[in-house]
Amino acid sequence: MNCQISWACLSDVQANGQIKNALLFSTDIHLLHEQIVEYYQARFPIEVIVSHAKQFTGFWDFQDRHLPRLDFHFNASLIALNLAKHELYSSMALKK
Template sequence: MRCRLTKTNKTPKETRITRIDIYLDHLDILRYYKARFQIEFVFHNAKQYTGLCDCQATSEAKLNFHFNASLAALNLLRLEDRQQAVEVAGRNVISI
């Protein structure tokens, strides 16, 4: 599938997605874009917060271990963040 993303200056929020595959449903294209940006967001956070690109090893096994450890640490951070958000939300509830 090949798509072209065009941002226009006519309106600030307008984005056009041009598709090459005319047989692909437009909802599938939107799902693919959403998944793509979620994947990019995961790698961005892993690079920024868990040192995904900081490994200096050259062995494939060591690199695999580092990448897996970095992404696992990111998952644990996200889990901890969600648990803290639930706990804080529970404390802010006022019952009358």
């Protein structure tokens, strides 16, 4: 299968002199390289949030197919995650 892609390469020199590269791809060939980097930077925090919600708050532990109930469950899961993070950061600030 042939598919045109647009890509960007990020390089970073580490403290030990090693070079770390990241290749970022998009099937939207009209995106500028800067836009690809910007989209990936915006996507990463979202993936971390969903990963934490799945691990710690039962984000996927629901079997109902009724959309309002699913909406409530996902919102409750994300609220629980935000409250836990707030509590963690508050307790860390008190220890300083």
